[in-house]
Amino acid sequence: MTSTWVSVLASYLHLLAVAVYLGGSVAMEFVLGPAQKFIPPAQAQVMGQKSADRFLALVWGSLALFPISGMLLLFSTSNQSNVSGDKFFTTTYGRTLFGMIFLWCVLVVNGLIITFVLRPRLNQKASGKGGGSNVSANLERAGKAARWVSIITRIDLGVAVFIVLLGASMAYGNGLI
Numbered sequence: 001m002t003s004t005w006v007s008v009l010a011s012y013l014h015l016l017a018v019a020v021y022l023g024g025s026v027a028m029e030f031v032l033g034p035a036q037k038f039i040p041p042a043q044a045q046v047m048g049q050k051s052a053d054r055f056l057a058l059v060w061g062s063l064a065l066f067p068i069s070g071m072l073l074l075f076s077t078s079n080q081s082n083v084s085g086d087k088f089f090t091t092t093y094g095r096t097l098f099g100m101i102f103l104w105c106v107l108v109v110n111g112l113i114i115t116f117v118l119r120p121r122l123n124q125k126a127s128g129k130g131g132g133s134n135v136s137a138n139l140e141r142a143g144k145a146a147r148w149v150s151i152i153t154r155i156d157l158g159v160a161v162f163i164v165l166l167g168a169s170m171a172y173g174n175g176l177i
């Protein structure tokens with residue numbers, strides 16, 4: 001009975017993380033992004049910056065929740081017997097879980113690139129730090145950074161949609177890979 005409640009809670013948290021990560025990415029990329037083109041550039045920039053900062057907090061929250069709830073889910077059900085020892089690589093369930101964890105690592109690496117490499121470049125654009133000729137160089141760097149953020153966000157979306165397929169195949173079958 002206790003383990004049933006742990007499974008329900010773990011599953012609830014896992015799906016909540018999926019909803020926040022995927023729903024948030026879709027809203028940022030396909031709703032907020034295109035809408036920004038219809039407001040003056042300076043305002044669009046501040047809005048984009050502030051909303052991206054807030055969204056990144058949600059992204060990191062859900063990325064942290066995935067392994068916690070996922071491990072809880074695994075160890076509160078009988079499925080752990082599918083991944084013990086070398087079964088992690090020899091069963092379809094084990095390999096699918098391995099794929100899920102590997103792709104989660106891809107999302108984390110992409111999140112680190114956006115947070116620590118690309119975001120600071122976007123922020124430079126707003127402050128215009130350096131003045132004079134540096135402003136146009138900063139603008140160009142920021143434009144490139146914005147394009148990379150968009151490309152990486154779309155890659156993350158594709159990866160996350162595929163991970164959901166892996167999850168469904170594990171929850172309602174024996175896995176996919």
Ligand code: HEM
Nearest residue numbers: 066067070071073074079101104160163164167168170171
């Ligand atoms: C380290 C990271 C992760 C771990 C350890 C993990 C682990 C698990 C486990 C053990 C299950 C249960 C499968 C079953 O019922 O037999 C599961 C299900 C699932 N996972 Fe993950 N997962 C991780 C990351 C992710 C990510 C990043 C996503 C999506 C973006 C995701 C989406 C899902 C979905 C949709 C299910 C099916 C849930 C259901 O229908 O009940 N997981 N995961």
